[in-house]
Every structure is written in C-alpha cells, then in structure tokens.
Amino acid sequence: MPSKSTEKTPKKPQGSPLAFAEAAECLKTLAHPVRLRMVQMLLHGRYTVGELAEDSGVPDNVASEHLRLMQRCGFFTSERQGRKVYYQVAEPHLRELMKCVEGRFLS
Amino acid sequence: MPSKSTEKTPKKPQGSPLAFAEAAECLKTLAHPVRLRMVQMLLHGRYTVGELAEDSGVPDNVASEHLRLMQRCGFFTSERQGRKVYYQVAEPHLRELMKCVEGRFLS
DNA sequence: TTGACATATCGTGATATGGCGATACATTGA
C-alpha cells in the first residue's frame, strides 16, 4: 500500500511561487492599453516620449510615467539625444509575447 | 508641397484603441500569480475548485473568485459533476501565451 | 543668462483590485 507521500504526482507543471510572482508583475505592467500600444510601436522602431505620447493620445508626463514603469521591468532602455529621449525595446521576449497578443486581439 | 494630412505614415502598426483595451483587460486578468498558476494547471488537465485552491495555497472561496474572473474573459469553462465543479481551458490562445510566459520566467 | 522645449518627478484624489469572513446555494447520502 503506497502512502500518500510516496504517490507519484507526474502531472503538476513546474514553477516556483516566486517565478509566478515575477511573471505576474511583468504581465501587469504590460496589461494597459497605452502601454501595449507603446510596446507595439517600439517593436517597430525607435521613438521619443513625445512621439509615443501623441500616438497614444496621452499627455507627455503620463507617457513618461508609463515608459518608466516598463523600463523598470526591463522592457525598454532609453537614450537621450539632445533634448529628446529615445526609447527602444530591451527585452527580447517582448516580440513573441506581443505576437501572441496580436494574434488573439488584432486579427 | 505635400500637406501634413497626405504624408504617408507607413510605419505605425495596426490596432484600434478598443482592441488594445480588450487585450489589456484580458492580460490584466492573467497577471496574477495564483491565476497564472491556475492557467498552467488547467493547460495540463482538468481540475476542481478545491484541487486548484489547494495547489495554489488559497482558500476555496478565493480560488472560486479567481476562476470566475477568468471565466468571464473566456479563458475557462466549468462543468458541474456531482458537488464538484471542474474547470477547463476554453481559450485556445492561452497555450501559446503561457508558453511565452514560461519561456521568459520559468527557464 | 534667459527663454523655450522635452522629459521627469511629485502630490493628490478617484477608482479598481485583492483577500477575508460570513453566508448562501447546490448536491449527495444518511
């Protein structure tokens, strides 16, 4: 008679609670209409805060805050060039992730 | 001299604001450690509320609320069997989306 | 230096979210 503790449990998928917490935090950062749009834009090129703000229809300071949030997750890096600051994608997995999202919601 | 309105703007990717709002809402639903874990579990099998609750380490009522949220997004369907309710994946895109997340955070 | 422009940060208030206990509902078996 096998005790409960020695039964094999082959079906439960892997993943530490900490990893799930991290993943959830990054997904939460991604889960905003303006931020999603910014990610999509930056996957296609390099843009300034002002350009992204205008494209998304939000004021510059709001755009700046969204970009900062995503930068903290490691999504983007920024680079000042004169008075302007250009953002670009730094997290390579963003492309595939966005492809999934586009495949589900923009087709 | 080309007017501003007739300049071509070839680089901006597609996507209506409404689509981004929908996508953001679904991602927000996904963006929770317990819910991520539940999605992962249900991509590997069919489980009851109680089973998912125990696996995630949350009380049954909390698990039930999380499952209801995800059901509203169309992620899952539920099926009562006796006193128990089994949940299962209904949204086919979840598998690929979860694969992206796992590839980034559980490897 | 001054002023204009681009971006970033801060404080605040409105709204949303998450988890909890209590309770309701549904199903089965005694």
Next chain:
DNA sequence: TCAATGTATCGCCATATCACGATATGTCAA
C-alpha cells in the same frame, strides 16, 4: 428532512493603480 461537502456570492477594508496639475530637471539657441 437533515447534515455534510463543495462551490459561489456578498460586504467590507486595505492597498494599488491611474491620471492629472504643478513643478523640477536637462538641453539647446539666442
């Protein structure tokens, strides 16, 4: 019918998020 089990719902409260206006910082040009 009653009690036990499994699930769902509700009200409450703590916290988080969001957008805004005001203000600060950094950069260039005159």
